[in-house]
Amino acid sequence: SVEQLPHYKGWPVVGNLFQVERDRPELTFSEWTKDLGPVFSVKMLHKQFVVLGSFDAIYEALVKKGKSLSGRQNKHSFRLDEITDHFRNIVRSQVTDPSWKKLRMISHKKIKMYDTGMKRIEGISRDMIANLLEEFQNTSQRSFDPESVIYNTVMNVIMCLLLGQTFSVNDDIFKKMVQFEQSGIKAWAQAGRGAELDLCPWLRFFGNETYKLIRHMVELRNQLWERMKEEASRGDHLLKKDEEDLRLVSALRDTLAEDGSELSEKHLRAHVMVDIAFAGTATTSNTLCAYLNIISQHPKVQEKLQEEVDRVVGVQRIVSLSDKGKMPYTQATILELLRFTSVAPLGVPHMPYEDTVIQGKTVPAGSTVLMNLYHLHHDEDFWENSFEFQPERFLDEDGGLVSASHPNRRHLMPFSAGPRVCLGEVLAKTRLFLVIASLAQKFNILPGEVSTSCDPRLLQHGLVLSTAKFEIVAKEREIRV
Numbered sequence: 001s002v003e004q005l006p007h008y009k010g011w012p013v014v015g016n017l018f019q020v021e022r023d024r025p026e027l028t029f030s031e032w033t034k035d036l037g038p039v040f041s042v043k044m045l046h047k048q049f050v051v052l053g054s055f056d057a058i059y060e061a062l063v064k065k066g067k068s069l070s071g072r073q074n075k076h077s078f079r080l081d082e083i084t085d086h087f088r089n090i091v092r093s094q095v096t097d098p099s100w101k102k103l104r105m106i107s108h109k110k111i112k113m114y115d116t117g118m119k120r121i122e123g124i125s126r127d128m129i130a131n132l133l134e135e136f137q138n139t140s141q142r143s144f145d146p147e148s149v150i151y152n153t154v155m156n157v158i159m160c161l162l163l164g165q166t167f168s169v170n171d172d173i174f175k176k177m178v179q180f181e182q183s184g185i186k187a188w189a190q191a192g193r194g195a196e197l198d199l200c201p202w203l204r205f206f207g208n209e210t211y212k213l214i215r216h217m218v219e220l221r222n223q224l225w226e227r228m229k230e231e232a233s234r235g236d237h238l239l240k241k242d243e244e245d246l247r248l249v250s251a252l253r254d255t256l257a258e259d260g261s262e263l264s265e266k267h268l269r270a271h272v273m274v275d276i277a278f279a280g281t282a283t284t285s286n287t288l289c290a291y292l293n294i295i296s297q298h299p300k301v302q303e304k305l306q307e308e309v310d311r312v313v314g315v316q317r318i319v320s321l322s323d324k325g326k327m328p329y330t331q332a333t334i335l336e337l338l339r340f341t342s343v344a345p346l347g348v349p350h351m352p353y354e355d356t357v358i359q360g361k362t363v364p365a366g367s368t369v370l371m372n373l374y375h376l377h378h379d380e381d382f383w384e385n386s387f388e389f390q391p392e393r394f395l396d397e398d399g400g401l402v403s404a405s406h407p408n409r410r411h412l413m414p415f416s417a418g419p420r421v422c423l424g425e426v427l428a429k430t431r432l433f434l435v436i437a438s439l440a441q442k443f444n445i446l447p448g449e450v451s452t453s454c455d456p457r458l459l460q461h462g463l464v465l466s467t468a469k470f471e472i473v474a475k476e477r478e479i480r481v
């Protein structure tokens, strides 16, 4: 059983609850890995977890034994059941569920991972980035908090994928989407806040605050879905003859009409709201916000990025995805950003379908397994100066990007790996590249009037890791010839 794995003795009933840093459990787990080894167990109240802490353990679990370790817990979560109508959307389904395969396939196809799809993401992102640059310019070099501009840009790319169009921040549908996402972040805040509802669903009869948030989300979800269906059908006649309808909502709607489809409309609604809107916004926008704070404090990195973008793209045209291959420093900066910030520090819990031996220790079937990706990315025994932001760790002596088989690249798994690898990896990386390179081309990002440390140990944990409030100044670069 899980208790046979190395562990620290806890207290009766509460277990290790008070020994674990509540807001940043991955920091405690990183320390414990040093003593307990790469596979250990933790008990917090009635829940027991297996924590994997080293590259070898995580790689073995996700990739080598990914098939037996790619389950999700079957246990009910009152909060999620309410939002998803008890449907297991992608994040929650088993890899053996036909709906998991089907939804991943449709969404993959529409968020396309290849050629034309990448071009489409680029096309969508382009307008949004133009808007972002304009917003930065409109600050007229005054100190400002970039959070909402970044957030709106990221959210609008998602809206465009879903519906083929962008919305003004004042549009009702956009406002509701933001409210849905923000309420979700509060309702699923890290380390148990809100988790009391999963434990004691009857608390909802006693004015529980999380329950109020969940009800609000359910209402928003229903309204948004109706609006999305409306928008999708309205757009139909705008398509030219034989033109492919690229909108994800349309593709999902067509699937419903297929004979024998195991999906219902409620399933699709849950998928769109949780797997795409929810999972696709906070992760990327928090990574980009962290970037702005970091870059404002690392002028040398910024200079090198600018030097590269000036050389490859110049000033006349906008940044294109086809520039990426010629911009190793920018790519290295993005890899370093993903390592440094590790916005999803413990990934999403996995469940072994059968007893599985990891690094010589048996991880029991049905247990809840956490991958400490944060530790993988900050382990001081592996990464030199792991708490310093150094894109150079992903470059070779000639300034080229190290190959995917280089140990530093292999030790980087911000999107996890194996059968359950993040659905939005390519979309996220594409947006990061376009935004970061476009900002370097146009602006010097300087510290503003409100400053905060960019040390990853000091990031805040909501649903994902985020930077405390800060401001920057976006100074337009001089015209270069």
Ligand code: HEM
Pocket: 090, 091, 092, 275, 276, 279, 280, 281, 283, 284, 287, 343, 344, 347, 348, 349, 414, 415, 416, 417, 419, 420, 421, 422, 423, 424, 425, 427, 428
């Ligand atoms: C910087 C951005 C992002 C990071 C760091 C990130 C990270 C992750 C991680 C660590 C997982 C857990 C995988 C596992 O269970 O082992 C995950 C899963 C997932 N992500 Fe992301 N993600 C990002 C962006 C996105 C975007 C843009 C989308 C959607 C448009 C998305 C959708 C999903 C979905 C649906 C899953 C569940 C996959 C499954 O269970 O089969 N993510 N992500």
